[in-house]
Amino acid sequence: MHADLTAAERLPDAHRVTGPSAIAGDWRRFAFLTVTLALTDWKLRFYGSVLGYLWSLLRPLLLFGILYVVFSQVVRIGGEVEHYPVQLLLGVVLFVYFAEVTGDCVESVVDREQLVRKVAFPRMVVPLSVALSCSFNLMVNLIAVALFVLLSGVEVMWTWLLVVVPLALLVVLATGVGMLLSALYVPFRDVRPIWDVVSQGLFYATPVFYPVELVLDVSQEATRVVLANPLAAIIVEARHLVTGSSPSAAEAMGGAAWLALPATILIGCTLLGFWVFNRIAPRVAEDL
């Protein structure tokens, strides 16, 4: 009997197999997987193109160039606004990041069908790796923005460091919405065209190519409505911290208390995305 005991001691621990889930399991494996998938994803994105990673930079820069020509030479929105080019570039880069994360997330789970149907791994790795991969792009783009800001003669300020706060909130918001979309896409394939339209609408509803002062010129109420959108509040705040000349989100809304509005929506969207993804995770392999 003694021999039997030693044999049993050598056996690995028993665990219950409960089926797939969004985040359960070893967190180290979760992190390794997310990073590895994000890196290979990033590599794949530009693989085979001549300009390689430059594309991730060129996309927002081209959009910036077009918008700049249109809105400073043709329509002249930004004429009298201080540091309009910096505001525009910052807005474009942040908006493009949001659009990229959410847009890429939509099909992410379905596209990785091969993996999802054959290997047990925490499902949330999929949208998170997409968000992480896009965040690599964001970092590259922000370096370009920083150079641009320095060259355009904005004063160096300590508030630049605080930009990480709206940036972090942006990452959270984009990831939360991305999770929601990737989960909804499994049963409802028309999430793709719907989100394309919504995303397009958001571009105009968010102060990307127009400065928030323009909305303030309309009315305080209009500004509050526009900045209830957390994406708008984040961009406005980032612009304020970088240029120092444009109003902060709290100032534009007429009081810090109004920030509760976008904050609530941000938290709500993120929790909803998390919750919905958790709901579909156990059955996603069967429903694909």
Place this chain on the structure above:
Amino acid sequence: MPGDRPGGAALSATGLSKTFRIPREQVHTLKERALHPLRRGSHHELRALDDVSFEVEPGEFFGVVGRNGSGKSTLMKCVAGIYRPDAGEIWARGRMATFIELGVGFNPDLAAHDNVMINAIMLGLSPAEARRRYEAIVRFAELEEFADLKLKNYSSGMHVRLAFSVMAHVDADLLLIDEVLAVGDASFQQKCHDALQELRGRGKTIVLVTHDMNAVQRFCDRAMVLERGKVVGIGDPRSVARRYQELNFGGAADAALSGAHLGDGAASILDIWFEDGDGRRAEAMPHASDCGLFMRVEFNQRVEDPTFGVMVTDEKHRPVWAATSGLAVRRSGGFDAGERVDVGFRFSNVLAPGRYFASPEVVYYGGGHRLMDHREDAATMVVTGVREAPGMVDLPVEVTITSSNAPVEQAAGR
């Protein structure tokens, strides 16, 4: 220990059920859902698994067979944690590596290196470990020259080789393999089999889903037949293979007692089974445990002092051990027609790991070995063990090393 479940099984499933709801009309858009909000109840149910229970012992090579649509793959996906069963429990020991439906989910646009890294990490290695093993994985798959090629340019055979190689190198304790060995050329198939045997020799547990009855009989210690989501046979590979053939080609349904009858029929052996130390029926027994061999006998006429015996043979049908009631209980008493008795032989399991068959018999008192009933290979048992033990038995030993010119020195061992 996380989750305490009695027993030392490497994998155990109890009462697994899984039902798929198959909609008659696939609603795949919000638009359709919005236009026809009430039209959603229409679907039929497919019971893929129905109360499936089984246990796999550590170090065992376990086969799962069944026809197409019998629930094999669903079972594997539940065990692998890809599907969530509707009912039942699955417990596993250690890390699991799965190999399901040809390949482990490779990305066709990535080269072998990235795919190997992703999959090795999915199967539980850290990135550093995965990098260290990359060379060995590619070498085993014989793909060194093609390591930089994107996977979409690989042949299906190369795919499978790479996938199998990853799985064999991630140090899993439990390997779930779904019908893969049929792909690839003969020499690589042999290599896979050798690799599996080697893993098993290191105490790994392997569950193989297959159609290939030869593979089951060659490699498996035990196997299970699934039919319409139910377990319809579980036991030694030979009887399972026979059961599978019956399902495929019709024929007699009852294959429970496989052996032929010999003897004059004064008594009938109704059943024979192995029990573990706690008195539960078992088909797999760890080495060095207490166990018992039991037979249930019904007498068809009045019999005086019958002798009950059993012959145990190994997988090559070489006699290993014979037990008889004749020595312990010379006079067993008289039995009337219709009377049933259970006869037990309890022993300490010194058998070496491997498969054993038991052939019970009932003979008349006295010499001459006149048979009332004899069943050839009516029960089978697998002895599991962690270490390799060449030879038929693995006896407890005490080793002494004595120097001829020094005081006695003793080393205790097994």
